[in-house]
Amino acid sequence: MSTNATHTAAESHDAHVHVHRDDYGAKMGMWLFLFTELLLFGGLFILYMAYRVEYIQQFQIAAKELKVYMGGVNTIILLTSSLTMVLSIVALQRKNVQASIFWLVTTIVFALGFMVVKYFEWSDKFHHGIYPKGPGLMDKSQGEIIFFGLYYTMTGLHGLHVIIGVGLLTAMLIQIKRNKVRPDRFVPLENAGLYWHLVDLIWIFLFPLFYLLH
Amino acid sequence: MADNAAVAGNGNYVDFYNYKGKYSGIAGWLLSVDHKRIGLMYLYSMVTFFLIGMTLGFFMRLELWSTGQDIMGPQTYNALFTLHGIIMIFLVIIPGIPAGFGNFFLPIQIGAEDVSFPKLNLTSWYLYTIGGLMAVVSLFVGGGPIDTGWTFYAPYSIRTGTEVILPLLAAFILGFSSILTGLNFVTTVHRLRAPGMSFFKMPLFVWSLYSTAWIQIIGTPVIGITIILVMLERAFGIGVFDPALGGDPILFQHLFWIYSHPAVYIMILPAMGVVSEIIPTFCRKTIFGYGAIAMSSLAIAFVGTLVWGHHMFTSGMSDEARWIYSFLTFIVALPSGVKIFNWVATMHKASIKPETPFLFVMAFIFLFSIGGLTGLVLGSLATDVHLHDTYFVVAHFHYVMFGGTIFIFFAGLHYWFPKMFGRMYNSKIANTALALMVVGFNMLYFTFFILGYLGMPRRYYDYLPEFQDLHRFATVGSWVMILGIIIMIVNLIVALRKGDKAPANPWGGMTLEWTVPSPPPLTNFTKIPTVKYGPYEYEHYEEVVNNEH
Numbered sequence: 001m002s003t004n005a006t007h008t009a010a011e012s013h014d015a016h017v018h019v020h021r022d023d024y025g026a027k028m029g030m031w032l033f034l035f036t037e038l039l040l041f042g043g044l045f046i047l048y049m050a051y052r053v054e055y056i057q058q059f060q061i062a063a064k065e066l067k068v069y070m071g072g073v074n075t076i077i078l079l080t081s082s083l084t085m086v087l088s089i090v091a092l093q094r095k096n097v098q099a100s101i102f103w104l105v106t107t108i109v110f111a112l113g114f115m116v117v118k119y120f121e122w123s124d125k126f127h128h129g130i131y132p133k134g135p136g137l138m139d140k141s142q143g144e145i146i147f148f149g150l151y152y153t154m155t156g157l158h159g160l161h162v163i164i165g166v167g168l169l170t171a172m173l174i175q176i177k178r179n180k181v182r183p184d185r186f187v188p189l190e191n192a193g194l195y196w197h198l199v200d201l202i203w204i205f206l207f208p209l210f211y212l213l214h
Numbered sequence: 215m216a217d218n219a220a221v222a223g224n225g226n227y228v229d230f231y232n233y234k235g236k237y238s239g240i241a242g243w244l245l246s247v248d249h250k251r252i253g254l255m256y257l258y259s260m261v262t263f264f265l266i267g268m269t270l271g272f273f274m275r276l277e278l279w280s281t282g283q284d285i286m287g288p289q290t291y292n293a294l295f296t297l298h299g300i301i302m303i304f305l306v307i308i309p310g311i312p313a314g315f316g317n318f319f320l321p322i323q324i325g326a327e328d329v330s331f332p333k334l335n336l337t338s339w340y341l342y343t344i345g346g347l348m349a350v351v352s353l354f355v356g357g358g359p360i361d362t363g364w365t366f367y368a369p370y371s372i373r374t375g376t377e378v379i380l381p382l383l384a385a386f387i388l389g390f391s392s393i394l395t396g397l398n399f400v401t402t403v404h405r406l407r408a409p410g411m412s413f414f415k416m417p418l419f420v421w422s423l424y425s426t427a428w429i430q431i432i433g434t435p436v437i438g439i440t441i442i443l444v445m446l447e448r449a450f451g452i453g454v455f456d457p458a459l460g461g462d463p464i465l466f467q468h469l470f471w472i473y474s475h476p477a478v479y480i481m482i483l484p485a486m487g488v489v490s491e492i493i494p495t496f497c498r499k500t501i502f503g504y505g506a507i508a509m510s511s512l513a514i515a516f517v518g519t520l521v522w523g524h525h526m527f528t529s530g531m532s533d534e535a536r537w538i539y540s541f542l543t544f545i546v547a548l549p550s551g552v553k554i555f556n557w558v559a560t561m562h563k564a565s566i567k568p569e570t571p572f573l574f575v576m577a578f579i580f581l582f583s584i585g586g587l588t589g590l591v592l593g594s595l596a597t598d599v600h601l602h603d604t605y606f607v608v609a610h611f612h613y614v615m616f617g618g619t620i621f622i623f624f625a626g627l628h629y630w631f632p633k634m635f636g637r638m639y640n641s642k643i644a645n646t647a648l649a650l651m652v653v654g655f656n657m658l659y660f661t662f663f664i665l666g667y668l669g670m671p672r673r674y675y676d677y678l679p680e681f682q683d684l685h686r687f688a689t690v691g692s693w694v695m696i697l698g699i700i701i702m703i704v705n706l707i708v709a710l711r712k713g714d715k716a717p718a719n720p721w722g723g724m725t726l727e728w729t730v731p732s733p734p735p736l737t738n739f740t741k742i743p744t745v746k747y748g749p750y751e752y753e754h755y756e757e758v759v760n761n762e763h
Contacts (some may be wrong), residue, residue, distance in 0.1 A: 028400075029330065035431060036431055149454050153446055
């Protein structure tokens with residue numbers, strides 16, 4: 001106790017900044033953040049529901065325009081990437097840094113693959129003039145306009161999350177290489193994994209709502 | 215604990231101002247992750263923004279001195295009330311007490327060295343600053359200052375030629391800052407309480423911050439997405455709020471108020487927490503109904519998320535929805551009433567020391583009660599239809615937000631000033647300033663109730679001749695109030711430079727911040743305290759306060 005009292009301020013400051021570590025707290029913060037992400041998308045799901053009730057038939061017509069196989073391929077890609085993400089975390093926990101890096105890179109590749117498919121999907125729609133205020137869309141009924149407005153907003157926001165996820169996972173890759181994230185300090189990677197699962201989870205709802213309900 | 219007493223008692227410590235870290239000078243503040251420095255940076259920013267917002271209000275009142283155009287045209291007036299609202303709500307009141315006093319005192323009051331995520335805390339401050347700057351920059355770009363009012367209602371916000379996207383982006387970033395502060399506080403309260411401090415031994419200020427942080431987490435993302443949608447609507451025309459493309463602007467109002475009604479509890483709950491700190495300290499008495507006050511914060515946080523529809527009684531909703539929202543609105547009044555009665559009951563048979571912070575609280579109880587009761591008038595369907603969008607609403611809003619939150623922000627400033635800056639202020643001048651503020655406030659805003667009742671609509675730069683006398687009376691009131699505010703701030707600035715040195719515990723408080731020196735050392739405590747008693751158990755006063763940490 002007396003040693004505590006004679007600590008100089010500088011020592012306690014260092015302690016304060018560097019030594020304090022609370023893995024449980026870090027994860028708790030991440031879960032709270034994910035909760036806010038769910039609510040962010042929640043607003044969009046409410047809008048989707050309200051407009052689906054209002055324009056039920058036009059939504060069904062509009063959904064036929066989307067190519068199920070493209071969405072399906074992307075669903076498989078994202079679900080698999082969640083698995084590789086878990087494999088990366090488990091590998092790090094089991095002190096196998098090389099395997100962890102391998103699975104992390106695989107996850108990033110899958111994420112980029114998702115974006116490539118998305119790119120082709122969107123450019124195909126753009127090619128037919130189906131985009132907000134686009135010539136192909138303005139000919140259609142109001143319900144279809146809203147459907148595609150929501151489609152671009154929701155999948156676009158989701159795509160943005162995928163890109164942020166790629167950035168986050170790349171940052172983790174660098175941290176692992178620099179030995180900042182390591183077998184006795186894997187919570188940052190776990191948190192990045194939690195974020196990645198959320199991205200996956202939201203897609204699991206987006207896919208049926210836009211591609212399958214027609 | 216004799217060995218600790220030597221450190222804390224006689225000034226043999228380095229306080230957080232004089233501590234030399236990795237950076238010094240201005241960088242020592244801008245790069246500091248110390249919750250106290252971040253809290254003070256928030257406070258300085260907020261007082262600055264408050265003064266800007268107040269100046270805008272001053273000019274609006276000046277324009278209303280007589281009928282017709284006095285000093286500005288309608289478009290300028292529209293921009294002014296919009297900016298006044300955005301600045302006061304998004305930059306002052308919402309972050310006000312939690313980000314300023316909360317950052318400074320939450321860790322100390324629970325016996326922690328800092329918040330859970332200090333770097334994230336600094337990030338939040340930067341987001342806040344960037345958001346504030348973007349709001350200011352937006353005045354000078356594109357089509358000029360935004361004129362939609364702070365509520366950004368669609369479809370006008372989609373159609374107006376003024377710059378909307380940049381201020382909306384600013385609001386989004388401010389919301390993000392608010393979310394990060396919220397999750398930081400929730401984690402801090404769960405993880406960093408000192409040994410012995412159970413949830414029901416936490417000071418009531420901490421309880422209120424905890425409830426507030428939950429609303430920030432639950433509510434803010436919804437306005438985030440709403441703002442994004444308006445931006446996308448303007449930029450690309452996605453159609454969701456645009457009736458021409460099949461969208462429904464009423465849905466915008468729903469999404470907006472799903473956040474913005476709970477947001478008024480983000481604004482008021484921390485203030486209620488400060489009141490619950492000040493009253494026991496100056497009554498030297500345990501607070502009456504600790505559990506009821508703590509739980510009423512959570513009850514307000516919960517029920518407050520279900521009442522947003524009462525902003526939309528005249529917007530177009532089914533009658534069932536309207537009476538349900540009206541009923542729920544009355545329910546929220548209950549936990550607020552629980553608090554008021556418990557505060558007043560605490561004063562019963564207490565030996566009250568009427569120091570400046572306590573007088574501010576008295577003003578608050580008076581003004582907030584008027585604001586709360588007139589809220590019930592607006593919550594009733596029949597009367598709301600008559601009073602909707604009149605000065606009555608403006609008056610109600612200023613009584614609860616200004617008379618409530620801002621008065622308590624000032625009360626907190628006077629209560630914690632000695633602790634934060636280590637100086638005492640001149641309390642006679644402070645009391646005079648308060649008296650001027652209360653008189654001016656009532657001249658200004660009580661007149662609004664009458665104007666609204668007589669049918670004066672809000673947000674108009676002009677009015678019918680019969681309203682002129684009342685408008686002039688209100689404008690004179692605004693001068694008296696502003697004079698009071700200026701005297702108060704000058705008094706505090708003088709105290710910063712010339713005030714007497716403050717002792718560790720000038721008011722006789724019992725929460726943990728009063729057991730550490732003024733201003734506190736960098737890590738708050740030389741030794742993390744062990745908590746044995748509740749925060750206001752004055753029968754153990756000597757033991758708690760002499761047990762220096």
